[in-house]
Amino acid sequence: MTRVPIRSSLKSRDSNSTSTDPDLRKRMKDYCRKLVAFMCTQVGVGGLVVGYAIIGAFGFMMIETQSQIPSAVCIRESIRKQYAEELWLSTASNRTINIFDKTTFHMVSNQILRRYQDNFTGDYKNENCSGLTATDLWSFPAAMMFCLSVFTMIGYGTLVPQTPWGKAVTVIYAVLGIPLYVLYFLNMGKVLAQTFRSLYTWLHECTGKRKAGQRIIVPSTACLWVIFGYVLSGSIMFAAWEGWNYLDSAYFCVTSLCKIGMGDLVPGWTHGDLTADSQTKLIINFVYLLLGMGLIAMCYDLMKEDVYVKAREMKEQILEIVDATHYQLEMCCKSEILK
Secondary structure, three states, rough: OOOOHHHHHHHHHHHHHHHHHHHHHHHHHHHHHHHHHHHOHHHHHHHHHHHHHHHHHHHHHHHHHOOOOOOOOOOOHHHHHHHHHHHHHHHHHHHHHHHHHHHHHHHHHHHHHHHHHHHHHHHHHHHOOOOOOOHHHOOHHHHHEEEEHOOOOOOOOOOOOOHHHHHHHHHHHHHHHHHHHHHHHHHHHHHHHHHHHHHHHHHHHOOOOOOOOOOOOOOHHHHHHHHHHHHHHHHHHHHHHOOOOHHHHHHHHHHHOOOOOOOOOOOOOOOOOOOOHHHHHHHHHHHHHHHHHHHHHHHHHHHHHHHHHHHHHHHHHHHHHHHHHHHHHHHHHHHHHOO
């Protein structure tokens, strides 16, 4: 039997490991490049936005529910009774102040009413008057809507972090999420614009209005009709769900899609009744807003192209008018010289 030297076997193993390491690194780099390239595509960016919202929802749920900040029971009614009794005892029941000293009566009553106003507004802003715990408020759909309102810059304000950690994470989450949303806005606009342009071209071909070699440009009116139809469908849907009138529903859709985010009307969000039905509404509201912003990006891309084509046509018309005017001036000068 032939024996292989130990040193030679170790050298062969080292050579094999060194030869495989560059290949492994090269493969890993290729995989990472392909992953980054896919994430920059339309499908990848859409999935990344949804995944970012899901991860953020679980993170905020974990942060805000562990603190268990007590949600105070609404005490505004007791405050009102307390100050009404104080006002009665200090003014109305005191006949001396009520009848003979009008200046003192106004001064005492104004002081009491001012303290009541300060306490009432402070309790309204800082307390949760629903009696719900942090776990009830920070459900998964509610946290998803909070994350959407952060990185899309809507900012409803119906649900806000109460802990220092939650506020700090919100700042970091917004700084990282806003560029991701901008990338989604641009990419989704291109995809939907290309799809809508193909559909519009197909309709022109079916009607026989398209000429050979003609490039079809989607008019801005078609984009406005798409936005109007989407707002109308959302208005009807939310009016049926929430019992709002159509004006309030349209007001919510427009302010949300335009990222104004008043926060006075949010489907599925009522502090006194966070049922399973309302949680489903929050998820559907999340999908409606995310798709709606994609449609707005599509209309922006199509309208930009329409405006560019019309501006170029206007420029050509102006140049033709200038050339014609210049030609007429030359002819007039020649005729004057001949005379």
